[in-house]
Amino acid sequence: MQRTPDIAGAQVAPALWPLAMLQSRMATALMAADDAGRELPAALFAGAMPGAEGLRVHRNTVLGGLSHALRQTYPAVDQLVGEAFFDRMAVEFSRAQPPRAPQLGSWGHGFVAFIDGFPGTGNLPYLRALAQFDARFDELARRVPDDRHAGVAVPLHGELNLYFTAGLLVHSSSYPVAALREAILADDAAALAAVDLACGEQHFAMWRTAEGVMLQPLGAAAASYLRAVLDGGTSEQALAAALSAGDSPEGAVAAQLQQEILQARFVRVATHNNAATGAGQ
Amino acid sequence: MSQSLASSPIPARAGIGLRLPHQSMVATERPTAAWFEVHPENYMADEAALAELEQLRAHYPLSLHAVGLSLGSAVGVEAAHVARLRDLSERLAPGLISDHLSWSVANGHYLPDLLPLPYTEEALAIVCRNVGQVQQALARTLLIENPSTYLCYASADMSEAEFLAAVVQRTGCGVLLDINNIYVSARNQRRDAHEVLAHWSQALDHRSVGEMHLAGHAVVATTDGAELRIDDHGDRVCADVWSLYAAAIAEFGVLPTLLEWDTRLPDFRVLQEEAQHAQQLQDDYTSLPLARSSRADFRNQANAAHA
Known part of the structure; x- marks a missing residue:
């Protein structure tokens, strides 16, 4: 009879393995990268189907399920590198950082760092930035649309407040990720080739509406203002952040804030007593 | 066991498994469907989808079919996951809640599959403990589904059916009988599905x-x-499984029956066609005279079609 050491070092026939031991060994075998690690004693199994065949079915289901979950979060990365290469990255990531809970939609944040520098991606310097941008879209898509601008409220002056959409965020990237993502998801090779990768740092406001995830490019000053506000700063602190963000003259900064913040769809200007009405609608 | 009041019981008709790619269309167009079933784990990290499901819930009976409780885990069920399911149950008031006779958690990791249990006394005690804990937390009974199996353990000292029957007897849970899974498991073990x-x-x-x-x-x-x-x-339900379903109706009567489709998801209309097929078999059976001989004929016809 084939025997295997148990946790305490004693010999236990596979058919007598306690359930905890069986599940631990099988989980390890299903996630193993090498053939030796995938083996379980044949004596563990009975029936018409060889154990190795059954394990192969389960391994494919587990790893396929994890790849599928990551593919939902990172569609542009998937489209860019292709299904087979994405699966390779996803399987290696799944083995390195397996999920701890069944709601897979909240798993996989480490994938962004994991694929940075992944062998074979040297010609895609923007891969990490693209993955971060995918993750931002996914994060916002899972939020309930906020038509009431129920997020941060900031006193403007007098009796006016700025009311921001809940979940609003500022995303900055060293690459033109919006143009890259749009071209990749449209499968437009010409548009992708035309993207200027050296265009410098890009900033975007991102938020969720009933129509989907919204995106608005921001200048450096507007991005700094908005980021300061969303971090809990006062309007004065945010204004100071905007002024120190670039070398634009004060008047240019004011014009940028007027155009990119006060007139944006993600903000509403209203009186303290009537947040639902007012300018900026 | 106290049973929480379900605001809309699941009818003994053919329902459809609702998947996220169809959900917005269903919410806006409200197509014909007797009831829907969803995987609750898909809504635990997606507030937008959950809000839409809540809207939709007002128009259709709903069942929650979990895949992540890991009722067969030796380490026990995860309290946090049970709490998430309880929260969803309170928000959605489902007519039924179910999960599988399987395990998916070990070594602190979740494996997205319905992994098979050895049908032993030890496993039976563990499953009963876990089912009891979940039912207590949810304050309602669970239905437990037989999974498709690709492995059989040498240690098993009872059949899957005997094991699940014992879980029912000890915990008061119910059974979700998956006809396709009975067929798949039987064929993989080179057994006759109708005998199984x-x-x-x-x-x-x-x-x-x-x-x-x-x-x-x-x-x-x-x-x-x-x-x-x-x-x-x-894919569509195959002819052999339709035949087995007809036999199952003859054995167990007309019950809420769900048409599931997860991979290569087709147009919603295809799911409606499949559900209509199941509904027709239910209707054929219920239109029979109540005489025992008629019901026996129905079962014999189903078995003959298989043969």
């Missing part, structure tokens, strides 16, 4: 069966060229 169904009928208290599932599956070859059936929920 007859064994289920013998082993179970028929009153415990609260729902049935139907789905398509794939037929592939093993590495040595043998036939392997994989429960991928990626």
Whole structure:
């Protein structure tokens, strides 16, 4: 009879393995990268189907399920590198950082760092930035649309407040990720080739509406203002952040804030007593 | 066991598994469907989808079919996951809640699959403990589904049907009988699916069966060229499984029956067609005279179609 050491070092026939031991060994075998690690004693199994065949079915289901979950979060990365290469990255990531809970939609944040520098991606310097941008879209898509601008409220002056959409965020990237993502998801090779990768740092406001995830490019000053506000700063602190963000003259900064913040769809200007009405609608 | 009041019970009709790609269309167009079933784990990290499901819930009976409780885990069920399911149950007031006779958590990790249990006394005690804890936390009974199996353990000292019947007896839970899974498991073990169904009928208290599932599956070859059936929920229900379903209706009566489709998801209209097929079989059966001989004829016809 084939025997295997148990946790305490004693010999236990596979058919007598306690359930905890069986599940631990099988989980390890299903996630193993090498053939030796995938083996379980044949004596563990009975029936018409060889154990190795059954394990192969389960391994494919587990790893396929994890790849599928990551593919939902990172569609542009998937489209860019292709299904087979994405699966390779996803399987290696799944083995390195397996999920701890069944709601897979909240798993996989480490994938962004994991694929940075992944062998074979040297010609895609923007891969990490693209993955971060995918993750931002996914994060916002899972939020309930906020038509009431129920997020941060900031006193403007007098009796006016700025009311921001809940979940609003500022995303900055060293690459033109919006143009890259749009071209990749449209499968437009010409548009992708035309993207200027050296265009410098890009900033975007991102938020969720009933129509989907919204995106608005921001200048450096507007991005700094908005980021300061969303971090809990006062309007004065945010204004100071905007002024120190670039070398634009004060008047240019004011014009940028007027155009990119006060007139944006993600903000509403209203009186303290009537947040639902007012300018900026 | 106290049963929470479900605001809309699941009717004994053919329902449809609702998947996220169809949900917005269903919410806006409200197509014909007797009821829907969803996987709660898909809504635990997606507030937008959950809000939409809540809207939709006002128009259709809803069942929650969990895949992540890991009722067979030796380490026990995860309290946080049970709490998430309880929260969803309170928000959605489902007519039924179910999960599988399987495990998916070990070594602190979640494996997205329905992994098979050895049908031993030790496993039975563990499953009963876990089911009891979940039912207590949810304050309602669970239905437990037989999974498709690709492995059998040498240590098993009872059949799957006998094991689940014992879980029912000890915990008061119900059974979700997956007809496609019975078929897939039987074929993979080179057994006759109708004989296996007859064994289920013998082993179970028929009153415990609260729902049935139907789905398509794939037929592939093993590495040595043998036939392997994989429960991928990626095709129409095959003729053999329709025949087995007719036999199951004759054995257990007309019950809420769900048409599941998960991979290569087609247009919603295809799911409606499949559900209509199941509904027709239910209607054929209920239109029969109540005489025992008529019901027996129905069962014999189903078995003859199989033969």
